[in-house]
Each structure stands twice: as C-alpha cells, then as structure tokens.
Amino acid sequence: MSKKNQSKADAYSFFSCIEKNFDKAARHLSIKKGLLEQIKSCNAVYRMHFPVKIGKEIQVIEAYRVQHSHHKLPCKGGIRYSIKVNQDEVMTLAALMTYKCAIVDVPFGGAKGGIKIDPQIVSAENIEKITRRYTSELIKKNFIGPGIDVPAPDYGTGEREMSWIFDTFLSLSPGEVDALACVTGKPVSQGGVRGRKEATGLGVFYGIRELCKMKEEMLSVGLDVGLNGKKVIIQGLGNVGYHAATFFHEAGAIIVALAEREGAIYNKKGLNVSNVILHLKKTGSILNFPESKNIEDTEKALELECDILIPAALENVIHKHNANRIKAKIIGEAANGPVTPEADDILGKKGVLIVPDIYLNAGGVTVSYFEWLKNLSHVRYGRMEKRFSENMNTELLQVIETSCRKKIPIEEKKMILRGPREIDLVRSGLEDTMINGFHKIRDLKKSLKIENLRTAAFVLSINKIIDSYEKLGIFP
Template sequence: MSKKNKSQAGTYNSFFSCIEKNFDKAARFISIEKGLLEQIKYCNAVYRMHFPVKIGKKIKVIEAYRVQHSHHKLPCKGGIRYSIKVNQDEIMTLAALMTYKCAIVDVPFGGSKGGIKIDPQNISVENIEKITRRYTSELIKKNFIGPGIDVPAPDYGTGEREMSWIFDTFLSILPGEVDALACVTGKPISQGGVRGRKEATGLGVFYGIRELCCMKEYMFSIGLDLGLDGKKVIIQGLGNVGYHAANFFYESGAIIVALAEREGAIYNKKGLNVSKVILHLKNTGSILNFPESKNIKNTEKALELECDILIPAALENVIHKNNANRIKAKIIGEAANGPVTPEADEILGKMGVIIVPDIYLNAGGVTVSYFEWLKNLSHVRYGRMEKRFNENMNFDLLQVIETISHKKIPKEKKKNILRGPREIDLVRSGLEDTMISGFHKIHDLKKTLKIETMRTSAFVLSINKIIDSYEKLGIFP
C-alpha cells in the first residue's frame, strides 16, 4: 500500500472508530446483552464491485460500493457519493450513521450508503451517465436497490441528475414495476421528486439549533439570551447544506460573521450578506476578496473566531484535540458528518460548549427523502386532496369573522389566509415537527438518565429504538 493510501485508510479508520467510541459511551446506559449490542454495530451487508466502462477508446475499471448497515427496518436508505477518496471503511461508517439518524427521527428505514471511486470534476457528463447506469444495473443484479429493499439518494458529488439516471435505468430493466419511482429519492420534481428536498438538510440544521436557542436551561448555562436574533454565527462549508443553513440563519436575524470554504474564509464582525457572497462566488470562483470583509487564508482558523454558534458543514474531524481548546463558540451544530472527534468532544465538554450532534442535526435530508418515498408509493402529490377543501373552509371562516366584526380584512392578509397548503408548506411543516420532536426526545432522555452530553443521549435514544424494532421482529430474546 502506498503512503497516500495508508494515510487515507488511517483517516477513515479514525472516522469509523469515532462512531464506535460514541456507541460504546451510549452502551453504558443500555441494559442488554453485550453480544446483541455488537450485532447492532456491524454492517449487515457490504457489496464491493468492480465493473468496466468504456471511456473514450479505453476500458476503465470502476471501483464502487453499496453497504447496508442494518435490516431492522426495510428498505435501507442512504446516499451515493462520487469521490476519488471513496473506500469501504468510509461507506461503512456513513451507512452506520444513517441507521442511527433514521431511528432518532422516527424514519422507518435501515441505514445504507453507496459510493463510486471517481472524480466527477474530471469526467464528462456522458461518461458520468455511463458509470451511473452501469452501477445501477450492478445493484439490480444483486438485489441491492428497490422501493422495499434499498433506496439511494444524492450525496457528495451527486444530485438530481444522477438520481434521474438511476430511476430510468431501474425502470428500463424492471418495466411495469408500479412503484418504480420510489426506488430512489432526490429526483427532479418532474420525475416524482418532492419540493423542499434540496434545502432539507440545511433547514433541519436551522430548526434544530433554533429549538436549542429557545430552551432556557441551555441558553442560561452558556450566558446567552433566548432566540436566534443577533446571535453571531460562523459556517464552514458552502455546499448544499452550509449554503441553505446560512440562508435560513441570516433570514432569522442571526449575524453571519464568517463563512469558510476550501480556499480560505471571509470575516466581517458586522455580518455578511449570504446572497451577495454567493453571487461573488459565482462571479469570481471564490469567496475571498468579498467587499467589506477580511480574508483569512487558513480556512481552519475561521473555526477559532469569536462567535455564539459554529456550524461545521464540510468535512469530518475538523475539530480535534489540537484545536479544540481554541474554539470560542458556545454552541457547535454538527451539520457535517463527524466534524468533532471524541478527544475534542471531551475538551469542549469541559469548556461548557454545547454540541448538537450530527446523528440528529443533519437528519433533515433523510426525513424529506422519506416524504418523497411516501409520495411515490401513494402516487399522489402532497396537498392535492385537501388544498381546495382548506381554501373553501378558510373562506367561510373569514366571512363569518367579517360579519361578526363588521370589519373588512385587508386583501393581502385575506389572500394569505385563504391559500391552501402547497406541497413545500406541508414538507417543511413535517420536517419542522420532526426536528423539534427529535430534539425534545434527546433532551428528555438526557435529563432522565442524567447523561452528560446530547451526543451520548442521541446514541442511547437511537440504539434503544433499534433494539425495540428487533424485539418486535422476534430476533432478540
């Protein structure tokens, strides 16, 4: 193995060991035979494949994976990432995280994950399509995809386009499958996608942090006022998750003092306008040199700036034992998977920093994927059956109010009240309720069992739900 590969393997093994350490901390609060807990840890099925694809005049062998971590609920659910850094340990770790996320937010899926070892930036669209379709056919051959088996979704390096190709390939190989639309989520709206899916993870991050900031005992313990208004926020990563989270925080009245990307970070203590930063990024290819902001060359240094809320939304292990004691944030919201190492967790805990864990906070994506899956199985878009009924009921109610009060309601307000719920309204409502409910379940368990951190409480909650599912299946004695 080359030095580079050894380094990569070490990184991913470390990432996997982080999950194991957090699992073991939670296991101390669970009364069940050790061997059964070990079963929950392990991945149920790992499919590693190599398949040939003709790229130009040459045949290239593609390395790819699909891992199903748990079958306590079916189908399994998890994204597919395209990255040159993809390997088995990483995909196994991410599949395990999906299991725990789904359990916490009561989404009835087992966890899975997929990956193809390619650099999509250096491959033509035509060849990405070839690879995607061939990968899908390999999954079909081994029964690793299907509405009731395993349902992929977008992840790093993939999006609506790739999900559309997966659906089309599935349908062409299995014609007549009435529920074929539900074989994959994150599709374009025209192919059965659901409105609100793109921003779902970032919006879920926002809902989770907002709920924390409404809790007196948490805010008073770190010396902050209730609510998000005026809170200073730093966000690392302006991908799909970080970008949407930044927008929602900005719109809520929070002050975005710094934004960090690979090439560096920008800082303004008075606040950054997220939309203008994104426009600058599109025009110049970088967030650096944004007007009225200070450049920070080392993006990791942005994590150490003064703020109330820090949102790492990019890579794993960015906060570690070597920089944890320099973190000045009072709240860390893990929008990325595993951004804080167990060693850093210990240091930050002693400093009194509140960490909202990834296995809860970034579950917004899989929650809305679940809504899309349900929509595809029901063959009816959200709001179609009740929208007009609600509008008529609201119209009658407004007429009664105007008659009794002898006052006319302003036209604009009347229009807003009369409008029935659109699909995006219902999706966001369901996501908001899910994130609020999940937060309070973690909080209540933490309080009842006197657990020190939200992370351990989240793992305990998740493992207990998985155990309960196995017991209902009659698998555990």
C-alpha cells in the same frame, strides 16, 4: 512536527469514531453484548469493480453499496461520487444513517453508496455511463428497490444522477408499479418532492433554533434565548451550508464568517450570504468579498469569536489540536463526524454545547422519506386537501367579517385563504420532526443524567433499534 502533520498522524478511522460514541452510549443501557454487536455491525458490504468505456479506453471503476442494518426495510442512504471514497467511509456513513433514521422515527435501515471518481473532471456523458452501470450492478445483486434499498443524493451527486438511476431501474424492472420509489432526490418532474434540496440545511436551522429556545441551556453558556443577534460561523458553502446560512440570516442571526476550501472571509458586522454566493459564482472563490477580511487558513476560521459554529463540510475538522482554541458556545454538526472523540471530551469540559450529527443533519433523510411515501401513494402532497382548506378558510373569513362588520384587507385575506402547498406540508413535517427529535434527546439526557446530547442521541437511537428487533421477534 507541524500541526498539519500532527493532525495526519492522529487521524481516526471514521468508523472507529462512531464505534467510540456507540460504546459511550452502551454504558447507559442494560443490553446483552451480543445484541449491541449486532446493532454496530454492517449487515452487508458490496464492493464492486466494473468496466466502463471512457473515450477509447476501458476503465475499471471501484464502487460500493453498504447496508448497515436490516432492522427496518428498505435501507436508505445517499451515493457519493468522490476520488476519496473508500470502504471505511461508506460503512461509517451507512451506520450514521441507521442511527439518524431511528432518532427521527423514519422507518428505514441505514445504507450508503459510493463511486470512486472525481465528478469535477469526468464529463457528464461518462458520469451517466458510470451511474447507469452502477445501477445495473445493484439490480443484479438485489441491492436496490422500493422495498429493499433506496439511494439518494450525497456529496458529488444530485437530481441528475438520481433521474439516471430511476430510468435505469425502470428499464430493467418492467411492470414495477412503484418504480418511482426506488430512489429519492429526483427532479420534481420525475416524482421528486418540493423542499428536498434545502431539507438538510433547514433541518440544521430548526434543530439549533429549538436549542436556542431553551432557557436552561442558554443560561449554561451565557447566551440570551433566541437566534436574533447570535454570531454564526459556517464552514462549507455546499448545499447544506448554503441553505443553513440563508435560514440563519433570515432569522436575524449574524453570519460573521464563511469558510471554504481556499480560505475564509470574516466581517464582524455580518455577511450577506446571497451576495457572497453571487461573488463566488462570478470569481470562483469567496475570497476578496467586499468589506470582508480574508483568512488564508480555512481551519483558523473555526477558532474565531462566535456564538454558534456550524461545520458543514468534512469530518474530523475539530480535533484535539484545535479544540481548546474553539471559542464557540454552541457547535451544530451539519457535516458527518466533524468533531473527533478526543475533541468532544475537551469541548465538553469547556461547557460547549454540541448538537450531534446523528440528529442535526437528519433533515435530508426525513424529506427523502416524504418523497418515498409520495411515490408509493402515487399522489402529490396537498392535492386532496388544498381546495378543501381554501373553501373552509373562505367560510371562516366570511363569518368573521360579518360578525365584526369589517372588511379584511385583500392581501391579508389572500394569505389566510391559501391552502397548503406541497412545500408547506413538507416543511411543516420536517419542522415537527426536528422539534420532536430534539426534545426526545433532551428529555432522555435529563432523565438518565447523561453527560451530553451526543450520548443521549445514541442511547435514544439504540433503544429504538432494540424495540424494532423485539417486535420482529428476532431476539428474546
């Protein structure tokens, strides 16, 4: 049997992978089995089929919306457009959203949606028809609303689709003063928040950067503290992978390889991410990038020498057949479920540090939370404090210049005087969230002597969900 066929034969149910990780964490908790089963279960699965006229034909579209947990409302999660969408995948992603939100103290239950279409071959006009019809179906069953269920972009969707969802919701909910908060990931002109597009990739960067500051952890894998000079490989150059690569490059890390579906490129001296993107737009592929080596099998790029590996594309790309060949000392799960449970065990025995997806890629939902709050408050971030901060800084600089009898250079003065913009506040909030989340997981791992960060993250998440249920008075 070939390795490719072996991988297919060993394919996991995505949902069962999450349950295995959940069960590992449950061993560290003295919680009644029934309550654990409630937390694991999806509360509501809405599978729908609806007709849409495409050209002269009527096509029946298959779609889903899953609400995994109602321990906090609204539910929150993206909508993906993919021909591979299925119920198992959507249920799993909804469960991951529940755990992510709990870890980073975002007060949402987890949800996820999906429409089974290929957005690459469906026209924009027909995607709009499908999106609007899907939204109306959600409204009929009370599966969308600012306090009920708030969708967001995911694979195959973006600002355009979110604006159609908002517009459809608004037209069918006249007088809803908080209608803007029915969906996040909108264009800024329609109530979106600055910094949302790069949020997940930036969150990945903040999480790995915080790990690399920890002397104890770096000693355990034989690396120096800090990101500067670390060799990084990133699989996937979508929204998450591209922004993560950009931030790592700006921090002094060396991007030695980038992998996409058609293959990968490698240069031990480092790749300039911006130039690779320009090459991709020009040629339609990252392959044949100047001064780089092509790697035909994209999976082989995961096995190259590096310090940090960032799988930012698909689930289950690191499995029992290639885990022993992974040379990275740190794996940051920017994608959902890129490491199977069996690979997790193999890599753990090798001493590889894995920063889990339920923490590391929570940057998107964190900034979605900021957008939701902005929509509910009906005021732009920075509007009330920006001018006040600038005035206070002006007075402070005048005191300093008078005391020191020295003028501060104009460029430096401009930088100090500037009050916080919306994007500054959003990024500051995201950075604080990711740093605090990492230390909560790390501290719990050490205090309970848990085997790895993933299990500690699940333990932290379950504890927070239990606490929410107890406050609601649902369980004794």
